[in-house]
Amino acid sequence: MPTPTLHARLQALRTGRLDEASQRQLLEDALAEKAHSIACETADHLAYALLDAGRPAEAREVAERALAAGPDFALLHTLGLAEHAMGDSAQAIGHLEQALKQLGEPQEDALRAIRADMLEHLAILCRQQGKGLRAWQALEQAASLLASLDDHAGWLRCEIALARLLRELGDNTQSADKWLTVIEIARRAGRAEDEARALLELTEIARDEGHAEAEESLRQEAIEALVRARLWPELAHTLFQLGRIRSRRDAVWQALWLMLAQEGPMEGLMNAQAWLFMREDQKAKPEAAQVAAAVIAVIEKLPSSRPRHAELHRMAITTFLGCARLQGIHETEVIEWMERERMRLEDGIIAATMKMIETHHETGTWLFDRTTFLTAKSS
Numbered sequence: 001m002p003t004p005t006l007h008a009r010l011q012a013l014r015t016g017r018l019d020e021a022s023q024r025q026l027l028e029d030a031l032a033e034k035a036h037s038i039a040c041e042t043a044d045h046l047a048y049a050l051l052d053a054g055r056p057a058e059a060r061e062v063a064e065r066a067l068a069a070g071p072d073f074a075l076l077h078t079l080g081l082a083e084h085a086m087g088d089s090a091q092a093i094g095h096l097e098q099a100l101k102q103l104g105e106p107q108e109d110a111l112r113a114i115r116a117d118m119l120e121h122l123a124i125l126c127r128q129q130g131k132g133l134r135a136w137q138a139l140e141q142a143a144s145l146l147a148s149l150d151d152h153a154g155w156l157r158c159e160i161a162l163a164r165l166l167r168e169l170g171d172n173t174q175s176a177d178k179w180l181t182v183i184e185i186a187r188r189a190g191r192a193e194d195e196a197r198a199l200l201e202l203t204e205i206a207r208d209e210g211h212a213e214a215e216e217s218l219r220q221e222a223i224e225a226l227v228r229a230r231l232w233p234e235l236a237h238t239l240f241q242l243g244r245i246r247s248r249r250d251a252v253w254q255a256l257w258l259m260l261a262q263e264g265p266m267e268g269l270m271n272a273q274a275w276l277f278m279r280e281d282q283k284a285k286p287e288a289a290q291v292a293a294a295v296i297a298v299i300e301k302l303p304s305s306r307p308r309h310a311e312l313h314r315m316a317i318t319t320f321l322g323c324a325r326l327q328g329i330h331e332t333e334v335i336e337w338m339e340r341e342r343m344r345l346e347d348g349i350i351a352a353t354m355k356m357i358e359t360h361h362e363t364g365t366w367l368f369d370r371t372t373f374l375t376a377k378s379s
Helices: 004-014 020-032 036-051 056-067 074-085 089-103 109-128 130-150 152-167 174-191 190-206 211-227 232-246 249-262 266-276 284-302 311-327 331-340 349-359 368-379
Strands: none
Touching: 004 020, 004 331, 020 036, 020 056, 020 130, 036 266, 056 074, 056 152, 056 331, 074 109, 109 130, 109 152, 130 152, 152 174, 152 190, 152 331, 174 190, 190 211, 190 232, 211 232, 211 311, 232 266, 249 284, 249 349, 249 368, 266 349, 284 349, 311 331, 311 349, 349 368
């Protein structure tokens, strides 16, 4: 029987009142008294702390020290995490499999949640090691457990991982089925972000499979879901991708409008601008210079510490000067021209360009509800 002092020190450990040295001493004393459960709980607590501190080798040593006296599923799991952190995935997989075998098929919800967590970790390791079938099996088991526990977030996480794994394995049909499951769960749980991203994934599968009509329908559904989820950067990217893939200038104009309203990203703005004004005759149009000036204004509003800020700023100015030259403006007159045409940041060029896009003949019918975005932005 463990001495009362061991139990008292274990309680101090549980309440965060033991430092590292005291935890190590408790482990040694528990091992000496053959108090296996106390030794394993202490080792597990200490090993996790060492892992969090970036000391996986010490974490593994602590776990192995306690496991030498007998198995413990929680500590085997922790040992596997330490080995994974050290790059020894093969050993980690073996110890996670041992932990699952020892834990068995528990009936208590708390233990079933722990089993699901271990299965998810196992799937991650197996996927990295190219063991696709075992990763798939582990994720299916984890998803089933989490669904039975009404853990919608965890269930979604596993189903998303399964959908992606099946896509990697070349099974687009089963991957699509999994994405449909994700959408169903997301809608039931009111998780609009997961629904929107699943629809985007389904759109990509439809495109890869050559189902043009399904792709267009899913893309529009995804756009509507992105609006509901308030995922504005993803919406802008989706609109730009639609325009680029289908050569739809309306979608790119709308993507540009959305990026101007969000004042970024810089790369996205410049990509949309470059796509809309690829040819010399397009760059010679007045709206080309206006868009170029608005892009410069956005970049100048952003902190100069942003990655590639100086480089993109130079590129934006070069593009603007090229538009000015094609419109007959000499480089010595550019500043006066910008002042006269009200194309500076202080003139409200960003808002003016957004207004121009709203009435531009190439913008066409809007693919998303601008009112929702403007309402969300103002709030």
